[in-house]
Amino acid sequence: xxxxxxxxxxxxxxxxxxxxxxxxxxxxxxxxxxxxxxxxxxxxxxxxxxxxxxxxxxxxxxxxxxxxxxxxxxxxxxxxxxxxxxxxxxxxxxxxxxxxxxxxxxxxxxxxxxxxxxxxxxxxxxxxxxxxxxxxxxxxxxxxxxxxxxxxxxxxxxxxxxxxxxxxxxxxxxxxxxxxxxxxxxxxxxxxxxxxxxxxxxxxxxxxxxxxxxxxxxxxxxxxxxxxxxxxxxxxxxxxxxxxxxxxxxxxxxxxxxxxxxxxxxxxxxxxxxxxxxxxxxxxxxxxxxxxxxxxxxxxxxxxxxxxxxxxxxxx
Numbered sequence: 001x002x003x004x005x006x007x008x009x010x011x012x013x014x015x016x017x018x019x020x021x022x023x024x025x026x027x028x029x030x031x032x033x034x035x036x037x038x039x040x041x042x043x044x045x046x047x048x049x050x051x052x053x054x055x056x057x058x059x060x061x062x063x064x065x066x067x068x069x070x071x072x073x074x075x076x077x078x079x080x081x082x083x084x085x086x087x088x089x090x091x092x093x094x095x096x097x098x099x100x101x102x103x104x105x106x107x108x109x110x111x112x113x114x115x116x117x118x119x120x121x122x123x124x125x126x127x128x129x130x131x132x133x134x135x136x137x138x139x140x141x142x143x144x145x146x147x148x149x150x151x152x153x154x155x156x157x158x159x160x161x162x163x164x165x166x167x168x169x170x171x172x173x174x175x176x177x178x179x180x181x182x183x184x185x186x187x188x189x190x191x192x193x194x195x196x197x198x199x200x201x202x203x204x205x206x207x208x209x210x211x212x213x214x215x216x217x218x219x220x221x222x223x224x225x226x227x228x229x230x231x232x233x234x235x236x237x238x239x240x241x242x243x244x245x246x247x248x249x250x251x252x253x254x255x256x257x258x259x260x261x262x263x264x265x266x267x268x269x270x271x272x273x274x275x276x277x278x279x280x281x282x283x284x285x286x287x288x289x290x291x292x293x294x295x296x297x298x299x300x301x302x303x304x305x306x307x308x309x310x311x312x313x314x315x316x
Contacts, residue, residue: 004196011189012216015052018182019220023048025175028167038097041228041239042104043149048179049224049240050247052217054255055187061256065195066263069256070119070130071209072217074271077112077245079218081278082306087222088229088237089299095234096293099152101286104242107145109279111249114141116272119264130253130262138254145246190216206265210313238294274309278302 026044035044053076060068088094118134121127167175190213198208221244228237256262282294282302289295 001197001200004193004200007189008193008197008212011186011193012219014182014186015055015190015217016186016219016223018179018184018186019049019051020179020223021175021182022051022179023220023224025167025172025179028172029176038100038235038239039149039152041236042243043146045224045236045240046243046247049220050244050252051180051183052187052190052220053248054252055183056191056213056217057252057256058259059187059191061259061262063191064260065191065205067205067265068191068195068209068213069253069262070264070268071206071211072213073248073253074268074275075210075214076218076221077248078271078275078278078306078309079214080221080241080245081275081282082302082309084218084222084225085238085241085282085294086299086303086306088225088241089294090296090303091226091229092232092234093296094229094238094294094299096238096286097235098292100238100242101283101292103148104239104246105279105283105286107148108242108245109276109283111141111246112272112276112279114138115249115253116269116276120266120269121264128264128266130257130264132258132261135254135257135261138250138257142247142250142254145250206267210271211310278305281305 023045026048027040030040030044053072056072057069060066060072085094114137118137119128119130121129194208194213195205197203197212198205221240224240225237228234228240253262285294285298285301286292289298
């Protein structure tokens with residue numbers, strides 16, 4: 001038991017460090033092409049910080065642990081939206097661009113709704129399954145999202161930024177490869193030992209996925225968004241979270257279900273309702289208080305809602 005806990009913690013450390021190297025390398029590569037912070041947040045940083053979820057889900061799908069796969073993604077998205085945006089918004093009020101309010105936030109809401117309908121199989125009620133066809137649908141939505149971002153980039157004029165540390169091409173690719181290696185090794189440690197702990201304590205894989213694994217794999221998003229908020233880089237802080245939530249559903253669950261169709265437990269519906277409701281609330285908060293801004297009191301609402309929801313979940 002002690003060994004499992006120790007290896008789980010080591011896995012999280014390796015995951016986070018791997019994600020950190022990947023983000024640094026990928027961001028440096030993107031900046032060489034003069035890409036804006038919002039675009040970097042929505043794509044490069046979002047992908048880098050979502051990489052732990054990807055690795056954990058790939059191993060979970062291969063090993064047939066569906067509850068870990070669903071719990072990791074849905075739990076991570078809720079953690080991102082309520083906890084990370086809540087903490088970042090408490091650090092500093094987060095100004096949000098119009099495109100994020102009217103396009104990216106609705107896209108993340110659409111992703112949650114689409115997942116709900118695909119997983120519940122309303123047209124095939126005898127099969128609660130995220131099938132390979134469902135996975136292809138999710139991946140098609142992901143491709144469409146990337147095309148949307150590409151179109152945004154065509155009209156994007158990056159604002160002048162403070163100087164950033166410059167890396168050689170060799171160091172950039174060393175960081176990217178080292179980051180990916182760390183993600184694979186850390187992801188394997190997290191999945192294997194989280195399942196061992198759940199078995200030893202008689203805890204369901206769903207609870208482990210929604211709590212320990214989800215929070216652990218969201219630590220890169222937490223670190224990235226809080227640091228960005230401290231540095232007043234709101235576009236990275238917000239774009240990272242919204243982009244990660246879109247990546248998690250469209251890309252990660254899409255890939256996971258292609259590897260191995262995922263049996264769905266309807267008890268996850270409550271967590272999807274919470275995610276969808278939170279996304280709608282975030283949209284509405286953009287029109288209260290400071291317009292196009294997540295004020296501190298609004299961030300406190302998000303954080304408090306998550307604490308209450310989690311407490312009710314544990315009691316239930």
